[in-house]
Amino acid sequence: MGLVLPFSLTRRLERGKSRGKLHQHLARRLALLFLLGLVHNRLLDFKFPELRIPGVLQRIAVCYFVARFIVMNVGKRGQSFAAVAILVGYWAIDALIPAPDLARA
Secondary structure, eight states: OOTHHHHHHHHHHTTTHHHHHHHHHHHHHHHHHHHHHHHHHTGGGTOOOGOOOOOEEEEEEEHHHHHHHHHHHSSSHHHHHHOOOOOOOOHHHHHHOOOTTEEEE
């Protein structure tokens, strides 16, 4: 998904789509993927306390949204900075926040 974003965005801009339309498309795709993930995780059983919200499709939807938003609004240098910031942030969370009920070595 990540490798295709610059190519698909360039193609859509060449076809004459405005940035506003691209943002609408992005929001619609986020909502659709998130909703499909909820339906897959038994949204229609109406057992809301048992509903799994952070499922795989929901995570893909959020990651797609963030990646596409960065590609649409930030240059190559900003994209590199965002990638490094995300990796360092992930490392910090993993290294500094202990998992519940696990002893640190």
